[in-house]
Amino acid sequence: MRVFSYHEVESKKAEEGAKGLSVRWLITKEMGAENFAMRLFEMKPDGYSPRHSHPWEHEVYVLEGEGVVYGGGEEKRFEAGDVIFIPPNEEHQLINTGDKVVRFLCLIPYARTE
Amino acid sequence: MRVFSYHEVESKKAEEGAKGLSVRWLITKEMGAENFAMRLFEMKPDGYSPRHSHPWEHEVYVLEGEGVVYGGGEEKRFEAGDVIFIPPNEEHQLINTGDKVVRFLCLIPYARTE
Numbered sequence: 601m602r603v604f605s606y607h608e609v610e611s612k613k614a615e616e617g618a619k620g621l622s623v624r625w626l627i628t629k630e631m632g633a634e635n636f637a638m639r640l641f642e643m644k645p646d647g648y649s650p651r652h653s654h655p656w657e658h659e660v661y662v663l664e665g666e667g668v669v670y671g672g673g674e675e676k677r678f679e680a681g682d683v684i685f686i687p688p689n690e691e692h693q694l695i696n697t698g699d700k701v702v703r704f705l706c707l708i709p710y711a712r713t714e
Numbered sequence: 715m716r717v718f719s720y721h722e723v724e725s726k727k728a729e730e731g732a733k734g735l736s737v738r739w740l741i742t743k744e745m746g747a748e749n750f751a752m753r754l755f756e757m758k759p760d761g762y763s764p765r766h767s768h769p770w771e772h773e774v775y776v777l778e779g780e781g782v783v784y785g786g787g788e789e790k791r792f793e794a795g796d797v798i799f800i801p802p803n804e805e806h807q808l809i810n811t812g813d814k815v816v817r818f819l820c821l822i823p824y825a826r827t828e
Contacts, residue, residue, distance in 0.1 A: 601785030601806065602799040603792055606775075626797045627773045633799060635823035636750045638773050659741045659752050661720075661819055663777070671715030678717055683740045685716040685747060692715065705775055707821060709749035 602631060606640050620647025620696070629710060636709045643667070643694065643702040651693035658692070658706050660684035665702030668695045716745060720754050734761025734810070743824060750823045757781070757808065757816040765807035770822050772806070774798035779816030782809045 606626055614621035620643055627638040643649070643665070651670065666679040671692040678684060678694075684704075686692045696702040720740055728735035734757055741752040757763070757779070765784065780793040785806040792798060792808075798818075800806045810816040 601783065601788065601790070601801070601804060602797075603783060603790040604797055605795050606797055607795065609797075626775070627799050631799055632801050633771060633773060635771070636773070636821065638775065638797070638821070657747060657749070659747060659750065659821070661740075661752065661775075669715065669717060674715070676715070676717040681719050681721065683716075683718055683720055683723075683752070685741050685745055687715070687746050690715060705819070707750065707752070707773070 609640075611642065614641065615650060617650030617652065618648065620644030621649055634710065636707055638705060638707050641702075641704050641706055643696045643704075645696055645699050645701070647702070648695040649693055651691060653689055653691040655688050656708055657688050658684070658686040658708060660686070660694075660707075661705045663703040663705065665696060665700050666698040667702050668697050669693070670695070723754075725756065728755065729764060731764030731766065732762065734758030735763055748824065750821050752819060752821050755816075755818050755820055757810045757818075759810055759813050759815070761816070762809040763807055765805060767803055767805040769802050771802050772798070772800040773821045774800070774808075775819045777817040777819065779810060779814050779818075780812040781816050782811050783807070784809070
């Protein structure tokens with residue numbers, strides 16, 4: 601068993617194409633999680649994630665803040681307590697439209713052998 | 715894309731062997747999530763999950779409240795903002811030792827074909 605605060609995990613600058621976005625890899629394969637990874641993202645006001653698509657899904661839970669998520673050709677507002685599911689291969693982007701940091705969990709699968 | 719509040723998902727009594735525990739299945743295979751499921755649990759004061767083990771892991775993020783988690787023969791305290799990883803086949807239990815509801819996300823893999 602592992603128990604730790606998210607604060608204990610290093611915050612790194614997120615990927616190319618993002619603005620004001622950092623990520624903490626909370627639970628990973630290195631810890632023994634073979635199936636999926638838990639990451640916590642922090643997005644500054646006016647920040648955004650890259651608008652892109654990829655063959656894996658996102659399972660998102662919004663912890664704090666508010667913004668807009670683009671996906672599948674539409675835009676929807678999100679706020680704390682919202683759940684977002686982005687299916688594989690759907691172009692998507694999260695944008696912080698508020699004046700506070702947006703914090704959200706985003707989980708992704710590790711590659712399957714099917 | 716799906717965007718919704720966790721409130722919109724029905725809260726059901728959790729499994730046998732639990733006390734004061736309810737669950738909302740937020741993201742599931744029925745929604746197109748083939749690899750893992752996101753559930754949100756709410757545990758009343760003095761509530762607990764069953765003490766058991768199974769061949770799949772748990773990835774947990776504590777949203778609110780405080781308590782004790784038992785796993786791998788030891789007990790540790792947890793509070794909001796904590797991350798808990800329970801590896802496969804490790805006996806485990808969460809217990810609400812505070813005076814407020816404990817809310818946590820608990821994600822599990824769907825069966826793998828390995």
